[in-house]
Amino acid sequence: MELTLLGTGAPEGLPRPGCPCASCATAVGDQARAATALFVDGVLLLDLTPGAALAAARAHRTLSGVRQVLLSHPHDGPAVEVPAGLPSPGRVPDGRELALLGGHRVRAVAVDSPGTGYAVTGPGGEQLLYLPPGAGPAGPAGPPEGRPPYDMALLDVLGRPDALARLRAAGAVTATTDVIGVHVDHGVPPGPELRRRLASAGARTVPDGTTLLVGEYHAVPDLPRRTLVLGGARSGKSVEAERRLEAFPDVLYVATGGTRDGDRDWADRVALHRERRPASWRTAETCDLEPLLAGAGPPLLIDCLSLWLTDAMDTAGAWDDERWAGGGPERALRDRTEALAQAFRATRRTVVAVSNEVGSGVVPATASGRRFRDALGRLNAAVAAECEQVLLTVAGQAVPLRG
Template sequence: MTVDDRFRVREGGAVGPVPPTYTVTSTADGTLVEGPDGGRLLIARTSPGPLPAVPPVEDPSGRSGYASAPPQQVDMVVVDAAQRPETIGELRRAGIIGVTTAVVAVGGDHWVRSPEEFARRARLWGALVPSDGSVMSCPPSVWPEPRPQGPHRTLVTGGARSGKSTEAEVRLLAEPRVVYAATGPSPDPAQDPEWAGRVQQHVERRPWWWHTEETSDLAELLRRARGAVLVDCLGTWLAAAMDRHGMWADEVPAEAEEALEAELRALLEAWRGTRAYVVAVTNEVGSGVVPATRAGRLFRDHLGRLNQWVGSESEDVVLAAAGRVVELR
């Protein structure tokens, strides 16, 4: 890729010979190229871990500021978004990528199954995808499409091991502030080591700056949330709600249905009114055999109805199957 038609950025981020009027500096965030007109281009690093740039902090009043001098925003950043797309979120969090920064995603190759899939992901991250040998100016003549931002709701549905949780995580990798709403039971390695291992795998693949909240009160979380939220998942939330109202028992209390209905409607109202960019995972039900128990049939019916309600109040609904994603228009 040729930048400003003056020098080349090679695979791996190496910068070719530059004119004397340009400066190239190796920084903790990557390779910084500064032009004679003050333009700033960053070839982002690919190594994992927190960026050493000064992160924003919040005082008790809720106002944002910086502990010392704020980081310097660049005009364009080139990111290997196939190998480490979360770098975009890190740089946004640090203030290096701002609203006027053009993000260029490179490095498709074997890390992503096809150029079309890489381009789809880049659109979700607010990034351009140039072809090999592209000539680009800094800032570019063509800008990325705006990425989804709150209020925006996406429902990701699919069967077991369909890739739905991975798709939800991919959609939020470039966000600077993410709350991961874990609705499942807390793992107890002594009682259920297999479940604890599954949960740990989910934790380890999340970006370091994502904040996890274990909660069953999704309605309250959605009402107060800003930034981005990943809900994983509506099925485990419903299972816990049914348990709270004794609906897994052989004898269901008379008031249980009404109480559960109130929780479902409160969640839907919060989903409809949230100010955050929310991606929620859910289980696709009804494609398999009829559950053998009354409680299982109740769960299937309520989750199927909840999925329909939430889907009708979402800007995007996608179906994951065999690791592939289909948009449900």
């Protein structure tokens, strides 16, 4: 089954008309995207958008053989002109299946926002899923019983990562599914940052006019098994770490900070983190990381290593100057750091860990503060050495240091 993407952008396109934002300002040339429309095997058009005939011509295709035009979502604004010879656009009722001449079958998939998703099965049995912008599956997310996972899924990966997580949890999308991000809007700068965000979700995007073969093997972007996200205070490091796993179900969020009775500011910070997490994630509050890293199970998000170090220094008595001078706490702290680094090396789980990057500003006024700064620098270096990918977040921007 051959699929040509006449557009891959949000309904208003990219750049949005009249929008002054930085993403729209840089969405020029091959980074510009028309509203998403799919042209399947020359006979089926999913979503009729302005300039569809011209977009097809630029992709060296013609709409003259189209037998069915289906809309996936309400099209706001002026009515889109239907090119001469094209059937009138329509929709398939949820759950109903439409058979086309040539052997294609189109099943309407209910979604959780206004619109309709479509599962298209080609004459050879290949399957693709297309969801409208801002939509996820409503009800059972998997294909009908007895049907294999989708060969290709096209959806709003960046706007609805939870929809992709649900499809994965239901077995509708697996490691062999080619996940294509469409309905691309101006929330993410085009170019390298867009590709990085999609790759972290195990997805990719292609330029307008690209033709793909559904069912053809394509290397699916792999999430690095071990990732360390560094950054200063309020740099966006936790958001970046959460973003890297939000398209995956059954994540275990490991909170190393514990609780602090009577500390309202700390309680507010914890509440903010909890509100951001997908409902399907579980939480464990512990600093005992080695058993989690050694065990099997879903991906881990550890937030954060600097709080783990605080607990380790408490246990070792490393804050006390006199005890530190005796050498025992220093040895104990180095042993704990080495053990954690070894656990990162040996783990088979997917792990995203967060840590603070300190030491670039004011020198701590106390000896214990300087000990913490130095110990955290050593801990970050030791864990980073065991990670396939290391990121530094600065002003909300993730800068790859490795991977």
